[in-house]
Amino acid sequence: MTRKFLFAAALCLLPLPAAASDSCANVAGDVVLSARTPEVDLYDAPTGKRVNIVKRDAFPACLAIASRAPNMMIQVMVNGSLVWVPPHMVNARLTSKKPAICRNLAMGTGDSKVSATRGLGEDCPAQQKSKP
Amino acid sequence: MAEPQATRGAIAAALSRIGKPNREHMAQSALQVSRWWVAALMIAFATWQIMLDPFGFSSLTQRYTQDISNLLITGPYLYPQTGRDKISVALIEEDTLHTLQMGWPWNYGIHARALDSLLVLHPRAVVVDLLFVDQRKDDTLADLAGEVRRYREAGVPLYFAAATDLPEGALPLRRELIAAGAKMVDPTILVNQGMTRQYPVEGLCFGSKPADGLCRSLALTVYRDLYPDQPLAPLKGKMEIVWGMRTNPAFTRWITGGSCSIDMPFSRRMWLAFFDPEAVRARCPYSSYFPVEKLMMGDDDPDVAAMARNRIVFYGASLEGVQDKSFTPVNGLIASVFVHAMALDNLITFRGNPEQDVATIGPVTLGSNLAQVLAIIPVILILSWLHMGDVRRRAKRPKAAEQKGAGAYIADKLASFAWHVLAFALAMGVGLVLTLTLGLSVANWVEVIFVSLVIGGMLLFSVPDAIWGYLHHVAVGAPREECS
Numbered sequence: 028m029t030r031k032f033l034f035a036a037a038l039c040l041l042p043l044p045a046a047a048s049d050s051c052a053n054v055a056g057d058v059v060l061s062a063r064t065p066e067v068d069l070y071d072a073p074t075g076k077r078v079n080i081v082k083r084d085a086f087p088a089c090l091a092i093a094s095r096a097p098n099m100m101i102q103v104m105v106n107g108s109l110v111w112v113p114p115h116m117v118n119a120r121l122t123s124k125k126p127a128i129c130r131n132l133a134m135g136t137g138d139s140k141v142s143a144t145r146g147l148g149e150d151c152p153a154q155q156k157s158k159p
Numbered sequence: 160m161a162e163p164q165a166t167r168g169a170i171a172a173a174l175s176r177i178g179k180p181n182r183e184h185m186a187q188s189a190l191q192v193s194r195w196w197v198a199a200l201m202i203a204f205a206t207w208q209i210m211l212d213p214f215g216f217s218s219l220t221q222r223y224t225q226d227i228s229n230l231l232i233t234g235p236y237l238y239p240q241t242g243r244d245k246i247s248v249a250l251i252e253e254d255t256l257h258t259l260q261m262g263w264p265w266n267y268g269i270h271a272r273a274l275d276s277l278l279v280l281h282p283r284a285v286v287v288d289l290l291f292v293d294q295r296k297d298d299t300l301a302d303l304a305g306e307v308r309r310y311r312e313a314g315v316p317l318y319f320a321a322a323t324d325l326p327e328g329a330l331p332l333r334r335e336l337i338a339a340g341a342k343m344v345d346p347t348i349l350v351n352q353g354m355t356r357q358y359p360v361e362g363l364c365f366g367s368k369p370a371d372g373l374c375r376s377l378a379l380t381v382y383r384d385l386y387p388d389q390p391l392a393p394l395k396g397k398m399e400i401v402w403g404m405r406t407n408p409a410f411t412r413w414i415t416g417g418s419c420s421i422d423m424p425f426s427r428r429m430w431l432a433f434f435d436p437e438a439v440r441a442r443c444p445y446s447s448y449f450p451v452e453k454l455m456m457g458d459d460d461p462d463v464a465a466m467a468r469n470r471i472v473f474y475g476a477s478l479e480g481v482q483d484k485s486f487t488p489v490n491g492l493i494a495s496v497f498v499h500a501m502a503l504d505n506l507i508t509f510r511g512n513p514e515q516d517v518a519t520i521g522p523v524t525l526g527s528n529l530a531q532v533l534a535i536i537p538v539i540l541i542l543s544w545l546h547m548g549d550v551r552r553r554a555k556r557p558k559a560a561e562q563k564g565a566g567a568y569i570a571d572k573l574a575s576f577a578w579h580v581l582a583f584a585l586a587m588g589v590g591l592v593l594t595l596t597l598g599l600s601v602a603n604w605v606e607v608i609f610v611s612l613v614i615g616g617m618l619l620f621s622v623p624d625a626i627w628g629y630l631h632h633v634a635v636g637a638p639r640e641e642c643s
Contacts, residue, residue: 068272075299077301126452
């Protein structure tokens with residue numbers, strides 16, 4: 028009897044992870060699933076100031092991402108207003124491509140240094156792209 | 160009347176002997192040289208050479224020797240990796256600005272975001288190596304002050320580099336950050352002949368009152384706070400930085416267009432260290448390092464998470480036009496934040512007792528010059544004692560040198576070589592004792608070797624004996640002269 032009960036309970040529990048990941052399946056595209064940190068900061072612009080702090084429990088789930096800033100900030104609609112949230116504060120499902128991170132041994136190359144500030148740069152060399 | 164006349168005559172004779180000495184009598188007198196004269200003359204020479212450092216050659220050579228030692232042996236082979244796995248550097252670079260499409264300087268809010276994304280990864284402590292001093296209008300300052308509060312609530316120490324060269328009355332950090340409880344540390348570093356080889360022990364307290372009452376520099380303050388179980392040795396003078404070279408392999412993941420590996424045969428490394436030091440420098444910093452944009456992405460990179468979790472993380476920048484770079488013996492030009500990281504690495508690795516430019520014995524602290532003079536005295540006494548044995552033998556058999564054959568000649572040259580090897584070995588032994596027992600770095604005892612070799616050469620050519628013979632001849636005169 029006990030064994031049957033445990034088996035039934037296990038069967039019930041099995042779909043749980045899938046359900047968790049699919050909890051926002053009804054929202055298409057990039058989506059903020061939930062809060063990740065105890066507090067989530069809301070900003071008025073990608074490089075703007077913090078306008079509000081929302082506790083984890085009060086942060087709404089399954090927020091469709093309206094846009095992403097080049098500095099990785101995520102724009103979502105919270106309580107009727109468009110705000111920006113830092114990506115490290117939320118769990119998100121993102122399909123857009125992340126920029127490649129690469130370094131070309133700029134440090135420790137010896138006795139010379141660049142004596143001008145770089146204006147715009149280029150992406151990683153095509154043949155040597157590192158994993159993002 | 161006769162006595163003054165005799166004295167005047169003796170002085171006149173001595174003066175005449177100064178310009179026209181009797182070489183034969185000088186040579187005979189030289190064989191009667193006093194052992195104390197030899198030792199005293201050599202000690203005086205060593206003291207003059209070490210203390211006065213004529214033309215600055217000695218200090219230049221000492222530092223260069225330390226650099227070579229770092230490149231050849233200490234950095235690639237001996238320096239333990241104890242501290243490397245406890246420290247990381249999060250760096251803002253040109254590529255960070257390019258990737259995030261942001262300008263510089265960032266507003267306070269962006270730094271708050273970066274620090275918050277670091278806090279999520281559970282570091283042990285964070286040291287902000289950026290100065291927040293200027294009174295500029297920025298609505299996001301409250302965000303950074305709020306971040307200080309978050310760190311405090313999370314129990315993660317957050318240190319801010321504070322300005323030290325400000326006009327009277329100016330605050331070393333923005334007032335709002337101080338009010339939020341930011342801990343301030345003195346980020347001063349030392350430049351020695353253009354290179355970063357030493358690190359200050361003392362710093363400014365910025366109003367804080369340490370338990371031991373001593374105001375320390377950045378790395379020492381962080382170490383004192385985070386490693387109470389390995390207390391700092393009573394440091395005086397300056398820290399001598401030992402630079403590691405074996406880069407964390409996780410760092411190499413970011414690298415394109417080169418390798419961080421320093422692996423090469425020892426013989427090749429030795430060759431290059433002497434003839435092309437640039438070729439053996441490490442192309443990557445020793446401390447674990449990750450780009451700040453990886454934090455800002457919030458993509459849970461496992462390498463970044465591993466490099467941040469439970470580590471002391473330095474948050475700094477390496478940007479062209481922002482003059483915060485230092486030239487190091489093993490890396491060349493790198494961001495100065497790595498100097499603080501390396502100093503802290505030394506403290507952790509050497510358990511609070513890093514290499515220094517002074518030797519402390521109990522309550523007495525000796526400067527490196529005095530320590531070297533004291534250290535070279537036993538070397539001089541041993542060499543003088545051996546030399547005197549040779550002098551006495553020559554005094555007993557004065558004709559032996561003239562009767563040499565080819566074999567004896569070769570044996571004589573080999574003995575000369577062995578003599579220098581002995582001088583080198585004795586000095587090297589003394590140096591190693593100074594390092595192992597008193598923590599004196601190579602640069603602060605290597606002159607013992609140079610001076611010992613010079614002294615060995617002087618004894619080989621019987622310089623003190625010749626001076627003794629000359630002075631004795633001038634003062635006393637040859638027996639024949641006395642008769643006449």
